[in-house]
Amino acid sequence: MVMGNSGNLDAAIEKLLNEEKHGRLAGDVAVTRKAVTDILRLCLEARDWKTLNDQIVLLSKRRGQLKQAVTVMVQQAMQYIDETPDIETRIELIKTLNSVSAGKIYVEIERARLVKKLAKIKEEQGLIAEAADLMQEIAVETFGAMAKTEKIAFILEQVRLCLDRQDYVRAQILSRKISTRVFDADASKEKKKPKEGDSVVEEAPADIPSLPELKRMYYELMIRYYSHKNDYLEICRCYKAIYEIPSVKENPAEWIPILRKICWHLVLAPHDPMQSSLLNSTLEDKNLSEIPNFKLLLKQLVTMEVIQWTSLWDAYKNEFENEKNLGKSLGEKAAEDLKERIIEHNIIVVSKYYARITLKRLAELLCLSVQEAEKHLSDMVVSKALVAKIDRPTGIVCFQTAKDSNDILNSWAANLEKLLDLVEKSCHQIHKETMIHKAALKA
Known part of the structure; x- marks a missing residue:
């Protein structure tokens, strides 16, 4: 019975191959x-x-095969x-379709989707390095016909796999392919109809997240990258950036933990103009009034007063320990x-109030040796x-900047000018x- 079915299949395929040949040689797209x-x-x-795999390879290699026939064949086989x-069997079919679509620009989107499927299978098998290598072969940023959201989702998947295999350098390079401005673009202002000669952009598949969801995914991956450093x-x-997403701002259960994280990382960041x-x-x-403890913490940092570390x-x-219960902890070195x-803040405060101070007194103010x-x-x-400058023999710290002779002369000249203006x-x-x-x- 099996042999009979096999014979019937081969005969039916042979008949259809003849039809395909006539259609292909005649340039008849519909028949082919x-x-x-x-x-x-x-x-x-x-x-x-x-037989399915063999026929896919055979049909793709036939002389003068029509692009439309290869495209429809790859798209149909992907559904199987x-x-x-x-x-x-699944891996074999994907690999067959990969080899058929390799180097063909008219099925580049299909090839990208196939590679993504194969990478997912490899990841499920625990072969993360193999999955990451597979994904890196595809440069979706050059695909004109691929939807913007699908491109971003694909690059984010590449970044995630690189982070999973701890390849932080490549993760950073890949993340730079995404411009953060794309997340803030107004969808209503984008052109609806392509002009003549423009490539038609395909619709993104249903499983591709929306732009706000992709924005959150992007910044969560970047948090993983920067946490490593x-x-x-x-x-x-x-x-x-996550806090500014409308869906997050509307839900207090989401924005309160994020605002807490913002406050903690602001306190942990070294003092500079951006911070x-x-x-x-x-x-x-x-x-911030919803979390008064953190408002008080930030106010202490902007107030020019010495903070006692122990208190x-x-x-x-x-609160610091609670961050572990609210998701990601702040890191092992965070407490140090x-x-x-806090010590840096206290030194800056001291430098604002003192021009010169002894090291002993500075150590007392900082509660340090x-x-x-x-x-x-x-x-x-x-x-x-x-x-600052430290005179170690005398044990004195000087916070004033040393002026050269030109600066001193300029300041004297300015002072004299002010004095003469005042006298006049x-x-x-x-x-x-007197006149009055x-x-x-x-x-």
């Missing part, structure tokens, strides 16, 4: 496409997967992938970095966060009062 699709359908109905009986300021900016700007803009956020840690230790930031205070001060000077104005006022007094006497 119908013959090709019928051959694939017969193979599927007979559940003869080996989910009907395969086992994983080996402990770049707190960039992590904070990523959380800020200061973000700190002030976050303090102006009305939603601060006692007040916020539980927090103490470092003299050696520790000197080390932290030196680190800040090296990183150019502060200008005073003389004018005295003269005016004389006029009054004459009257």
